[in-house]
């Protein structure tokens with residue numbers, strides 16, 4: 001009988017509303033047909049990982065679970081009938097393992113690391129279609145940032161229908177999704193404005209190609225600045241990650257026929273909206289939930305073509321997941337925070 005693979009896993013246990021992170025041994029069952037075992041090389045953190053632990057997210061499971069959705073690793077073993085992968089291949093996890101193409105469905109709306117175990121372990125098993133080849137020009141650390149933040153930004157920018165040469169895209173904040181959105185909007189030929197709470201971070205965004213910045217702490221009505229920076233025309237696209245307190249500003253800041261990709265709710269999920277701004281502006285509002293495997297493959301082709309590298313801000317050994325979560329919570333690092341599993 002094939003042996004189980006003995007591994008170590010990061011575990012989150014939520015008790016009485018308090019999340020505790022620990023390490024434990026896990027035994028992966030023998031591979032089933034069309035399954036692949038991946039030796040984890042790197043795992044990237046996202047805001048949702050801390051939101052789930054703090055109970056802010058609706059999909060927090062009421063049990064101990066293995067967190068994280070974003071991994072790059074090396075195929076170690078393949079089950080019967082696997083045709084796409086062989087040992088040694090470098091792969092990334094898929095945030096929604098069942099979302100292959102087309103629209104998200106109730107059946108495919110089952111993300112890793114929420115309600116089902118994630119990739120925060122020394123090896124994980126995945127269905128062969130739930131993996132994507134890592135772009136060869138990226139390190140494992142860099143490729144681990146793609147499954148959630150990268151793909152979300154790709155979907156939000158490239159499928160908006162308005163990011164193109166001559167257009168102006170505004171990205172809110174300098175977090176993981178927003179920096180990817182900045183890079184993709186530049187790739188599409190658009191000019192990019194960035195909002196941030198910090199002038200120093202705006203300066204860093206400039207170095208990554210941003211054409212202008214607005215400090216949203218000093219300018220709570222930043223739509224006025226965005227309108228004046230576009231000579232009164234308005235923005236073609238806003239990558240909306242703030243939610244409450246920013247969505248109304250985004251509506252005011254877009255041009256007639258402009259678009260808003262609704263991604264996040266960093267400052268809350270509920271605020272009153274004057275719907276006249278929606279129809280009066282002919283606004284195109286699109287909700288984003290990461291993306292499909294098909295979108296991931298399209299993104300990877302673009303990354304290779306443009307030799308684009310994700311912005312990585314901090315790398316820690318995977319055993320220091322606690323410290324990585326604290327750094328994520330502090331929010332003072334520009335660029336993705338990644339756990340290194342020490343696999344070459």
Ligand SMILES: NC(=O)c1ccc[n+]([C@@H]2O[C@H](COP(=O)([O-])OP(=O)(O)OC[C@H]3O[C@@H](n4cnc5c(N)ncnc54)[C@H](OP(=O)(O)O)[C@@H]3O)[C@@H](O)[C@H]2O)c1
Nearest residue numbers: 047172173174175176177196197242264265266288289290
């Ligand atoms: N729908 C989806 O599929 C999807 C996928 C990924 C993420 N998300 C959501 O998108 C949001 C961002 O995620 P992330 O992983 O990129 O987070 P992150 O890396 O932790 O980014 C946080 C940054 O957002 C900025 N920010 C916070 N409040 C803001 C506000 N009111 N206005 C403008 N910027 C603000 C801050 O930038 P400064 O420090 O520069 O001020 C902060 O550093 C979260 O709500 C997350 O849950 C959704």
